[in-house]
Amino acid sequence: MVEPPLDGAQALRLLATMWRIRLFEEAVGRLARADEAHGLIHTSVGQEGIAAAVCSQLRDDDPVYSGHRAHGHAIAKGAPLDRTMAELLGRDEGLCRGLGGSMHLVDVEHGFMGATGVVGGNVPIALGSALAARLRGDDTVAVVFFGDGAVQAGHFHETVNLATLWRLPLVLVCENNGFAEFTPRSAHTNVERVTDVVAPYGLARDTVDGNDVVATWDAFGRYLATARAGGGPFLLECLTYRLGGHYEGDPAAYREALAAEEWQAKDPIVRLQRHAAAEGWAAEGEFEAIRSEAADAVDQAVAFARASPFPPADLLEELVYADG
Amino acid sequence: MAETTYVKAITGALAEAMRADDRVFVLGEDVAEGGPYTATAGLAEEFGTARVIDTPISEAAITGVAIGAAQSGMRPVLEIMFVDFVTLALDQLVNAAAKAHFMSGGQLTVPMVVRTQGGAGQRGAAQHSQSLESWLTHVPGLKVVMPSRAVDAAGLLAASIRDPNPVVLIENKTLYFRREEVPDELPAVELGVSATLREGRDVTIVALSRLVHDALAAAERLAAEDGIEAEVIDPRTLVPLDLAAIVKSVQRTSRLVVAHEAVAHGGFGAEIAAQVQSAAFDFLDAPVVRIGAPFAPVPLSAPLEDAYLPGADEVVAAVRGLVMPP
Numbered sequence: 001m002v003e004p005p006l007d008g009a010q011a012l013r014l015l016a017t018m019w020r021i022r023l024f025e026e027a028v029g030r031l032a033r034a035d036e037a038h039g040l041i042h043t044s045v046g047q048e049g050i051a052a053a054v055c056s057q058l059r060d061d062d063p064v065y066s067g068h069r070a071h072g073h074a075i076a077k078g079a080p081l082d083r084t085m086a087e088l089l090g091r092d093e094g095l096c097r098g099l100g101g102s103m104h105l106v107d108v109e110h111g112f113m114g115a116t117g118v119v120g121g122n123v124p125i126a127l128g129s130a131l132a133a134r135l136r137g138d139d140t141v142a143v144v145f146f147g148d149g150a151v152q153a154g155h156f157h158e159t160v161n162l163a164t165l166w167r168l169p170l171v172l173v174c175e176n177n178g179f180a181e182f183t184p185r186s187a188h189t190n191v192e193r194v195t196d197v198v199a200p201y202g203l204a205r206d207t208v209d210g211n212d213v214v215a216t217w218d219a220f221g222r223y224l225a226t227a228r229a230g231g232g233p234f235l236l237e238c239l240t241y242r243l244g245g246h247y248e249g250d251p252a253a254y255r256e257a258l259a260a261e262e263w264q265a266k267d268p269i270v271r272l273q274r275h276a277a278a279e280g281w282a283a284e285g286e287f288e289a290i291r292s293e294a295a296d297a298v299d300q301a302v303a304f305a306r307a308s309p310f311p312p313a314d315l316l317e318e319l320v321y322a323d324g
Numbered sequence: 325m326a327e328t329t330y331v332k333a334i335t336g337a338l339a340e341a342m343r344a345d346d347r348v349f350v351l352g353e354d355v356a357e358g359g360p361y362t363a364t365a366g367l368a369e370e371f372g373t374a375r376v377i378d379t380p381i382s383e384a385a386i387t388g389v390a391i392g393a394a395q396s397g398m399r400p401v402l403e404i405m406f407v408d409f410v411t412l413a414l415d416q417l418v419n420a421a422a423k424a425h426f427m428s429g430g431q432l433t434v435p436m437v438v439r440t441q442g443g444a445g446q447r448g449a450a451q452h453s454q455s456l457e458s459w460l461t462h463v464p465g466l467k468v469v470m471p472s473r474a475v476d477a478a479g480l481l482a483a484s485i486r487d488p489n490p491v492v493l494i495e496n497k498t499l500y501f502r503r504e505e506v507p508d509e510l511p512a513v514e515l516g517v518s519a520t521l522r523e524g525r526d527v528t529i530v531a532l533s534r535l536v537h538d539a540l541a542a543a544e545r546l547a548a549e550d551g552i553e554a555e556v557i558d559p560r561t562l563v564p565l566d567l568a569a570i571v572k573s574v575q576r577t578s579r580l581v582v583a584h585e586a587v588a589h590g591g592f593g594a595e596i597a598a599q600v601q602s603a604a605f606d607f608l609d610a611p612v613v614r615i616g617a618p619f620a621p622v623p624l625s626a627p628l629e630d631a632y633l634p635g636a637d638e639v640v641a642a643v644r645g646l647v648m649p650p
Contacts, residue, residue, distance in 0.1 A: 063392075098429070099427055104427040107431075108428070108431040113392075113395060116420065121388070122420075124385040124386075124388025124416070125420060128388060128393040128394070135349060136397070142392075155416075159389075161380060162385055165380070319426045319429065319430050321467075322435075324489075
C-alpha cells in the first residue's frame with residue numbers, strides 16, 4: 001500500500017507542531033532554571049520532527065506511549081500546551097493534577113497514554129494496548145516511543161519477541177540520538193543500528209533520518225496503514241540528534257558542541273522549512289507567522305500554568321485507589 | 325453442601341468471570357495447559373486460546389502487557405506461576421500498575437489481577453517456597469489478597485477481578501488440593517472484610533493463608549487441653565486491612581497473636597501489631613506476639629524445612645505463653 005506523500009498543508013501543520021514543542025521546551029528550560037518547573041526534566045530539542053511526523057497521522061483513540069523525554073510526543077498527540085505546562089509546574093489544572101510531572105504526562109482524552117521514568121518501561125505496556133485492540137476487534141494502532149538506551153534492557157527484547165509472536169498492531173518508534181543518558185551508544189553495545197538488534201525477530205523495520213520530517217512521515221505512514229489493517233508489529237528507527245543535555249541543567253561536557261552551521265544542517269525545523277519553500281508550499285513570511293503563533297500559545301500556557309492553584313493536600317489520599 | 329477444593333474454587337471463579345464479562349482474559353506461562361497446579365485447567369477448552377493466552381517466560385513483559393490491556397479497557401488476570409518470580413515483575417507492578425491512577429491524576433485505571441502462589445512445605449527449596457506478601461503491601465496503589473479457604477477463594481477472586489485497581493492475589497500451594505465442604509453457591513466476598521472463623525474470649529489470633537488452618541487447629545487444642553478460648557480471624561485481604569474487626573476483637577480478648585508463614589522480620593505481622601497497639605494499646609494486657617519463619621531462606625532438607633515452618637505447635641506455645649505466664 002502506498003501512502004500519499006506529505007503535502008503542503010500537512011507540512012505547515014507539522015511545522016506548527018514542531019515550533020510549539022521547541023518553544024514549549026525552551027520555556028520549560030527557563031522555568032526549570034528559575035525553580036518554577038520541577039522534577040527531572042528532559043527536553044527533546046532537535047528531535048521534534050519525529051513526534052510531529054508520527055503523532056499527526058494518528059487518531060485520538062490510537063494509544064501512544066513514551067519514555068522520559070516525552071513533552072514533544074504528548075504535545076504532538078494533542079495534549080493542550082496550557083495544561084501540559086501546568087503539569088510541569090505541579091498545578092491542579094495540570095494534565096495529571098500536578099501529581100505526575102514531566103516524566104509522567106498522561107492525556108487520555110487525546111490517546112497519550114503515558115510517559116514513564118523507567119527506561120523502556122512502557123514498551124510492554126504499549127503492547128498490552130495493542131493486545132486489547134486485537135481482543136476487542138477494533139482497528140486502533142498502538143505506538144511507543146523510546147530511546148536507543150531502552151534497547152539494551154531485557155524487557156525491550158521480551159516485548160519485541162511477544163509482539164512478533166502475536167503479530168500485534170504495534171509500531172515501535174526508536175529515537176536513536178546516539179546517547180543513553182550521558183554515554184554514547186558505542187560504549188553500551190556493539191550493535192550500532194537498532195534495526196540490526198531486532199533483526200532475528202523478523203519484524204518489518206527501517207532506519208530513517210529522523211530529522212528529515214518528510215522521510216519519517218512517509219516511513220511511519222506506510223507502517224501505520226498496514227497496522228491499521230491488522231498487520232504488525234513494526235520498528236521504525238529514527239536517527240536524530242539531541243541538541244540539549246540528558247536533563248535540564250546537564251552541562252553535557254561529555255560531548256562536543258555542534259557548530260552553529262552544522263546544527264542548521266540538522267535542525268528538523270530548518271530542514272522542513274527549506275523543503276517547504278523549495279516546494280513552493282509557503283513563503284518566508286509564513287514561517288515567521290507559524291513560529292510567532294506558537295510563541296504566543298506558549299506564552300499563554302506559561303501564564304495559565306502560573307495562575308493555576310497547587311492541588312489540595314487531600315488529593316494524596318483520594319487518588320491512590322480508583323473507586324469501584 | 326458440596327465438596328470442593330481450593331484450586332477448583334479458583335478455576336470456577338475464573339470461568340465464571342470470563343462467562344460474565346468479555347473483557348476478562350487470562351494470560352501467563354502454561355495457562356492454556358492448566359498450569360502446574362491445574363488452576364486454569366479447562367479454560368482454554370471453553371474460551372479458546374485467544375482469551376487464555378500462553379506466554380513465554382518473560383515476567384516483566386507479560387506484566388506490562390497486562391497493565392496496558394487493563395489501561396485500554398480490558399480485565400486481564402495474569403498468572404505469575406510462583407510468587408518467587410514476582411521479583412521479575414516488580415518494576416511493572418510497583419512503578420507502573422500501582423502508580424498509574426495516581427500519577428495520571430485519576431485518568432488511568434489498571435483493573436488487573438495478578439494471581440500467584442507462595443508457601444513452603446513441598447520441599448521446593450529457597451526459590452520456589454517464599455512468602456513475599458509484605459513487599460507488595462508496602463506499595464501504595466496495590467491491593468493484596470490471600471485466601472485461606474475454598475469457600476471464600478472464589479468470592480475473593482471475583483471481587484479482585486471486579487475491582488478497578490491492580491490486585492495481587494496470593495494463593496498457597498499446599499492448600500490447592502485440600503478438600504472442603506462448601507455451600508452449593510459460594511458466597512460473595514468484599515475486599516477489606518475479614519472473617520472471624522472461631523469466636524473466643526481469651527486471645528485473638530490473626531492468621532494469614534495456610535496459618536489460618538494451623539490457628540484453628542491450635543485453638544481446638546487450647547480449648548481441649550487448657551480451657552483457653554481463642555478467637556481466630558482471617559483478614560483475607562491485607563490491603564485493604566479490616567483493622568476495625570481485629571481491634572474490636574482485641575478490645576474483648578486483650579491479647580493478640582499474629583501468625584504467618586513469611587519470615588517474621590519485616591513481615592506483615594509487624595504491621596498488624598503496630599496498628600493494633602496504636603489503636604488499642606490500653607486494652608492490651610501483654611505485648612503482641614508475632615509468629616513467622618526464622619530470618620533465613622527456606623531450606624530443602626525435609627527435617628530442616630519442617631522445623632523452619634511455623635505451624636499449630638508454635639501458635640499453641642505462643643498462646644500459652646500469653647495467657648498462662650509462668
